[in-house]
Amino acid sequence: MAGKIITVSSGKGGVGKTTTTANLSLALAMLGYRVTCIDADIGLRNLDVMLGLESHVYYDIVNYIEGHCRLRQAMVRDPRYPDLCLIPAAQTRGKDALRVEDMDRVAHEAAEMAQFVLIDSPAGIEHGFRYDTTPADLVLVVTNPEVTALRDADRVIGLLEAEGRADTQLILNRYNHELVRKNGMMSAETVIDLLSVDLLGIVPEDTRVLGASNQGQPVVLDDRSAAGRAFRDIARRLSGEELPVKALEQRRFLGKLFGPRRKELA
Amino acid sequence: MRLLDLFRRRSQSTQNIAAERLRLVLTHDRANISPGMLEVLKDEIIAVISKHLDIDIDKVVVNFTEDNRETRLMADIPVHTARSRRINDRA
Numbered sequence: 306m307a308g309k310i311i312t313v314s315s316g317k318g319g320v321g322k323t324t325t326t327a328n329l330s331l332a333l334a335m336l337g338y339r340v341t342c343i344d345a346d347i348g349l350r351n352l353d354v355m356l357g358l359e360s361h362v363y364y365d366i367v368n369y370i371e372g373h374c375r376l377r378q379a380m381v382r383d384p385r386y387p388d389l390c391l392i393p394a395a396q397t398r399g400k401d402a403l404r405v406e407d408m409d410r411v412a413h414e415a416a417e418m419a420q421f422v423l424i425d426s427p428a429g430i431e432h433g434f435r436y437d438t439t440p441a442d443l444v445l446v447v448t449n450p451e452v453t454a455l456r457d458a459d460r461v462i463g464l465l466e467a468e469g470r471a472d473t474q475l476i477l478n479r480y481n482h483e484l485v486r487k488n489g490m491m492s493a494e495t496v497i498d499l500l501s502v503d504l505l506g507i508v509p510e511d512t513r514v515l516g517a518s519n520q521g522q523p524v525v526l527d528d529r530s531a532a533g534r535a536f537r538d539i540a541r542r543l544s545g546e547e548l549p550v551k552a553l554e555q556r557r558f559l560g561k562l563f564g565p566r567r568k569e570l571a
Numbered sequence: 572m573r574l575l576d577l578f579r580r581r582s583q584s585t586q587n588i589a590a591e592r593l594r595l596v597l598t599h600d601r602a603n604i605s606p607g608m609l610e611v612l613k614d615e616i617i618a619v620i621s622k623h624l625d626i627d628i629d630k631v632v633v634n635f636t637e638d639n640r641e642t643r644l645m646a647d648i649p650v651h652t653a654r655s656r657r658i659n660d661r662a
């Protein structure tokens with residue numbers, strides 16, 4: 306059976322797509338799944354560095370599409386977790402080096418060999434967005450809890466909805482529980498209320514993410530990292546496990562204790 | 572008095588301001604109409620209705636409501652009737 310193709314998308318740039326793709330791919334491999342992640346940010350290759358695999362790259366996705374190598378040759382195997390492979394983006398080419406049908410073909414061929422295929426998208430809703438979401442069985446929209454990022458996320462969700470794509474889920478990244486408690490940041494509840502989308506997980510703001518990216522050791526490898534734990538939980542949800550999102554559960558529990566909360570938005 | 576202050580501060584928290592601003596931009600994005608164009612629409616609605624009814628133009632409210640990604644345009648248009656005029660005259 307072919308693996309599941311998951312595209313990580315966002316709208317706004319810099320919200321954590323590559324971080325999410327790297328960590329979820331590694332977390333799924335740590336759970337024992339065969340995973341291939343594809344860096345679709347042609348011209349701005351990053352996933353190799355975040356995974357610490359940059360020195361192992363020989364070929365890239367455009368080399369394969371142009372017939373210069375076989376797909377197997379373009380796949381970089383992770384020495385730590387051999388179940389994890391990376392198909393790197395081309396660094397010196399533009400987004401138009403790939404057509405929608407090229408990405409579709411690569412993703413489906415990769416899905417023949419893996420249980421999960423994760424695609425890291427470029428920001429924006431142009432050509433890159435089209436070729437990345439076309440093959441997807443599931444689109445994960447990554448956003449931060451701020452108005453600009455959420456507005457762009459809603460635009461992406463709207464576009465996917467207009468295409469009749471039902472399976473879209475949200476990952477709320479860089480969440481600050483403390484700040485939410487002090488009413489300084491929108492709560493996850495308010496966000497999913499306004500965006501009317503399913504929430505797959507909340508990843509807290511965590512200073513370890515930066516160090517992890519600089520060292521090529523994604524935070525899922527770090528037991529003390531809160532973001533790492535959140536990504537591991539999300540990976541378990543992707544693998545089919547029923548695992549409640551904690552922040553929402555807590556609120557529900559408190560809600561039961563103290564009666565219904567005043568609706569924040571009339 | 573204290574309690575009221577507390578309430579006011581809460582309703583003006585960053586959290587609520589952010590949520591309210593997000594709600595507004597999402598509504599206009601989804602309906603694909605800018606806040607400025609909505610004002611134009613409101614004036615046109617008033618012009619059409621006024622041809623047939625005596626309405627209280629200053630109290631007309633035209634805005635969107637959202638429910639599960641379903642957007643509705645709501646127009647709240649107070650109409651002057653013989654009765655409402657009597658009540659207003661007395662006040």
Ligand SMILES: Nc1ncnc2c1ncn2[C@@H]1O[C@H](COP(=O)(O)OP(=O)(O)OP(=O)(O)O)[C@@H](O)[C@H]1O
Binds near residue numbers: 317428478511512
């Ligand atoms: N949970 C987090 N806590 C703290 N920092 C984070 C978190 N997630 C991401 N970051 C930081 O945010 C920055 C952007 O992350 P990333 O490169 O993953 O975003 P992106 O969406 O892929 O960006 P682009 O649109 O440019 O591809 C990085 O510096 C990363 O370290």
Ligand SMILES: [Mg+2]
Binds near residue numbers: 322323324351426
């Ligand atoms: Mg990126």
